[in-house]
Amino acid sequence: MSAAEETPGTPSRPARTARPATDRLAPPLDLAALVADPDTRIIVCCGSGGVGKTTTSAALALAAAEAGRRVVVLTIDPARRLAQSLGLVELDNEPRPVDVPGVPGELHAMMLDMKRTFDDIVVAHSTAERAEQILENPFYQTLSSSFAGTQEYMAMEKLGQLRAGDEWDLIVVDTPPSRSALDFLDAPNRMSRFLDGTMIRLLTAPARAGGRAGFKFASAGFMIFTRIISKILGGQLLRDISAFVAALDTMFGGFRERATATYELLRKPGTWFVVVATPEPDALREASYFVDRLSAEGMPLAGLVLNRTHPPASTTLSATRAEAAAEAVDDGDAVAALAAGVLRVHAERMTLATREQRLADRFTSAHPEVAIRTVPAAAGDVHDLDGLRTMGEALTGADDDTPTGVPRARVLPARRA
Template identity: 85%
Template sequence: MSAPAMDLRSLIEDRSTRIVVCCGAGGVGKTTTSAALALAAAEAGRTVVVLTIDPARRLAQSLGLVELDNEPRRVETPGVDGQLHAMMLDMKRTFDDVVSAHSSPDRAQQIFENPFYQALSSSFAGTQEYMAMEKLGQLRATDQWDLIIVDTPPSRSALDFLDAPNRMGRFLDGTMIRLLTAPARAGGRMGMRVVGAGFTVFSRIISKILGGQLLRDISSFVSALDTMFGGFRERATATYEMLRMPGTSFVVVATPEPDALREASYFVDRLSAEGMPLAGLVLNRTHPPATTALSATRAEAAAEEVLEAGGKGAKLAAGALRVHAERMTQATREQRLADRFSSAHPEVAVRTVPAAAGDVHDLDGLRVMGAELTGPDDDTPTGTPRTRILPARRS
């Protein structure tokens, strides 16, 4: 079956599109796809920032930069009407910025010096996803860029930031947090009398499990951060709702491999369940043949006939025919996998992108990929629509 066509050019040129989130399994070219779309949008006159949450350095390499950090860096794009910026999420620095922005200098310093905060802001499970929501919210709030493209981490954790508001809520409403903050919330010595007995028993039990010093660090951290908790949750929830609104689109990226397409199905189902706007699937690194007029079977038979006939160039011609047969076989397998995905998700638009000859590591390579992503649906060497690898069979 043929999937609906995905018009990525209209998506990135539409001024009402403000956020594009690229997600998918690891190793499918998601970072390169994000960078290529960002460059194409800049060439269309837009002011773009591409944010990667993936700690690998692929985005910087693709854009010809030595490194990326937590602040947007301008990418030199001579002759381009728009502007292109790029950045990589620094989890701890983003957390530090939030603390500085929402507390007094003395309170911020107290938090920064707390050992539990130092561990939480660097490696605590879920912190990266929450900080990704914070950073996205910050970028959108500045209104400095009219398009933000987010390159999410590899694997299913790519969508974990959608859970950030709920995780923050569960953290703040947890029994331990409520007990640790009870004295401060009750207020003064009278509050300590009210909660003192229960808190003392709780402290003794937890001290045996965690150790007295860690418990004191956690209690001190929670007390210092208590007034900021509500703002954390509110901002995460606001960003989550922003992702569901018109102006945001999710692009799922996969390769024509069983595992990658299973992950793509997971992303599609998850986005649907969350009510997130899905633009479609980019099926990357496909292998369309140079011509579809000659089947693999006929090419193999022709190779045998050429060799039997002999003559000058027979071996070369037979080799070329066999290469074509292998390419047709591979394309047929990839199309079968793509058709299986489309049968399960008939409403999802698809755009196929041929595999590049080598790694994409500069702006020229990104422009080539951008043309594949945004070119007219039927503008291909064989005339096969970009929704497919091979032409649809006639029924």
């Protein structure tokens, strides 16, 4: 059951869940300790699209550099917002240093180039002649740049390469803006299934049987199969695919081994997942699915960053009382009209904050063990280091160090029944 569908008092949950949703307190998420801990080597920021994963990743990386660590942040965001916010003209497939004056650590950034990463794998794990055959194959060129799932798999490959080099104290990964955040976790297994698929085995069978001789002695059933596929795909495309899988055949084992190794890397101590969501039903529903998946896979979850919340300047005046006060003072006088306007703005903000807190409480009802850190919405887009530093302070600041004293695990104070 998703967070959006959870209701208090269901028989399958402990009796304590029968209390009002506003009484459910999520544990605080201590991101300052997480990024400063030398045992933390990988942080994966994940969630649905458009929730602020890229800026969250960059802000955490900057906070880690300020804590004295050598950090690289890997983004898969094609919009290049990370480069702009870090003061760089562009990012590419290799880490680039970011100039952050006065920071005791080091900050580097890079943006995944999935085709170049795929090309590097081919060159590194095959002979020069075989690599040339693969790189020039038309089907490979399509696969390496636009095939469904390639971006997620190459993100995993690049993560494995960065970690294997042992050059970085911390690697922060901004996962791809996929339709579903679960695609990132599924990428290694999806690639393995693709390599082990029936179609691939059929296309590689003649090559494994001896190239042209294999085709000569292929079964009648296979010849019928190839004629059917030729009509569907076209003869040239089928020949391109056959040549590609024949050239790639010797690399299949390496793909599987790296896919398995990178997947296991995500489960090892030192790796933490940070789920990012906004206080919207769809984003929290996706976050709930992801939390369930991480739990099922035995992967370490640090907690949820609830981004772009709208806490009010004061929590002592309710929306109802503010609206009533606005009506009482609004008598047409300019000063009174201004006061009434301020009261109505506060009422709107309290109403919005109440809605956001209710959604957060539903998530906590479904996942009471998940730590939460709320981050207020910025006045505008985060486009420079100062903006990232401000967001980093919201992510890593002391739990009760807020203007209203409300813990950072919440938008509004908890009400007791």
